[in-house]
Amino acid sequence: GAGVSQSPSNKVxxxxxxxxxxxxxxxxxxxxxxxxxSLGQGLEFLIYFQGNSAPDKSGLPSDRFxxxxxxxxxxxxxxxxxxxxxxxxxLCASSLVGQGRLPLYEQYFGPGTRLTVT
Amino acid sequence: AQKITQTQPGMxxxxxxxxxxxxxxxxxxxxxxxxxxxxxxxxxxxFLIYQGSYDEQNxxxxxxxxxxxxxxxSANLVISASQLGDSAMYFCAMKEExxxxxxxxxxxxxxxxx
Numbered sequence: 001g002a003g004v005s006q007s008p009s010n011k012v013x014x015x016x017x018x019x020x021x022x023x024x025x026x027x028x029x030x031x032x033x034x035x036x037x038s039l040g041q042g043l044e045f046l047i048y049f050q051g052n053s054a055p056d057k058s059g060l061p062s063d064r065f066x067x068x069x070x071x072x073x074x075x076x077x078x079x080x081x082x083x084x085x086x087x088x089x090x091l092c093a094s095s096l097v098g099q100g101r102l103p104l105y106e107q108y109f110g111p112g113t114r115l116t117v118t
Numbered sequence: 119a120q121k122i123t124q125t126q127p128g129m130x131x132x133x134x135x136x137x138x139x140x141x142x143x144x145x146x147x148x149x150x151x152x153x154x155x156x157x158x159x160x161x162x163x164x165f166l167i168y169q170g171s172y173d174e175q176n177x178x179x180x181x182x183x184x185x186x187x188x189x190x191x192s193a194n195l196v197i198s199a200s201q202l203g204d205s206a207m208y209f210c211a212m213k214e215e216x217x218x219x220x221x222x223x224x225x226x227x228x229x230x231x232x
């Protein structure tokens with residue numbers, strides 16, 4: 001079946017411009033996550049969506065970052081007034097969600113969007 | 119706070135030999151899950167193996183096994199019979215049962231030599 005898809009795969013933008021990154025999760029996965037991976041680093045959590053619950057935005061690095069998820073499916077991550085330190089690979093993941101007990105479900109990752117801010 | 123530590127920035131292993139990638143974690147929760155992901159040079163994140171904190175048996179998936187030592191808070195990945203295609207970055211990650219995110223370690227680059 002189809003995995004997590006992200007678009008665009010690459011984005012080059014000028015400092016100060018706004019960008020939108022899109023994620024299409026696996027059908028039936030109610031949980032959606034955004035992570036950021038800077039060059040040679042591990043992944044940094046940004047935001048989490050689960051069903052109709054309020055998103056967990058605790059990982060967003062500044063108020064220039066926002067995200068929405070429409071209809072419980074597609075998500076868009078928006079970065080306003082981009083800065084050079086925003087350059088990174090932005091990864092989206094989705095998963096099933098259990099009923100509050102272990103085992104936990106693995107997260108399936110998309111191919112990422114490589115953002116370069118010049 | 120959750121924390122994952124991978125102390126080996128890089129590892130080399132001879133083809134067909136076994137290799138252990140270290141991972142220690144810190145959490146105050148009793149219920150959590152530990153994950154290992156592989157990231158080849160192409161960039162995709164590939165799920166390898168999962169261990170729940172209450173699982174009594176070490177997890178195994180094909181050539182991958184997880185050496186889980188709960189008291190020591192370690193969850194080392196063992197790859198048996200290494201193959202050239204195993205060359206990649208490997209990340210250890212943890213999710214608390216009621217948490218909303220995976221916390222990742224810094225990763226270990228594995229290079230398999232022929």
